[in-house]
Amino acid sequence: xxxxxxxxxxxxxxxxxxxxxxxxxxxxxxxxxxxxxxxxxxxxxxxxxxxxxxxxxxxxxxxxxxxxxxxxxxxxxxxxxxxxxxxxxxxxxxxxxxxxxxxxxxxxx
Ligand SMILES: [Zn+2]
Numbered sequence: 001x002x003x004x005x006x007x008x009x010x011x012x013x014x015x016x017x018x019x020x021x022x023x024x025x026x027x028x029x030x031x032x033x034x035x036x037x038x039x040x041x042x043x044x045x046x047x048x049x050x051x052x053x054x055x056x057x058x059x060x061x062x063x064x065x066x067x068x069x070x071x072x073x074x075x076x077x078x079x080x081x082x083x084x085x086x087x088x089x090x091x092x093x094x095x096x097x098x099x100x101x102x103x104x105x106x107x108x109x
C-alpha cells in the first residue's frame with residue numbers, strides 16, 4: 001500500500017490547495033513556499049522516483065512539463081521560472097512520489 005502524502009491528497013484523504021487537476025496531473029501549492037509562486041506538479045500515477053519511470057510513461061512525463069509551463073503562464077511568470085526535481089536522499093527529496101517544483105515570481109539567481 002502506497003501511503004505518501006501526495007497519494008493521500010489525490011485520494012482525498014488530506015486537504016491541499018489544488019491549483020489544477022485532471023485525470024493525470026495535479027498541481028498544488030507547496031506548504032512551505034520558497035518563492036512567491038511555488039507549485040508542485042504531481043502525476044496521479046505513483047512513481048516513487050525516476051527509477052520507476054518506464055518508456056510508456058514518457059508521454060505522461062512530457063505532460064508534467066507542459067502543465068508546469070501552462071501554470072507559469074497563468075501566473076504571469078513572463079520573466080522566467082525554475083523547474084526542479086529532487087531525486088533521492090542527496091537530492092533533497094522529501095516526498096517519495098515523483099514531482100516537479102515550479103518556482104517563480106522573483107529573481108531566483
Ligand atoms: Zn504516491
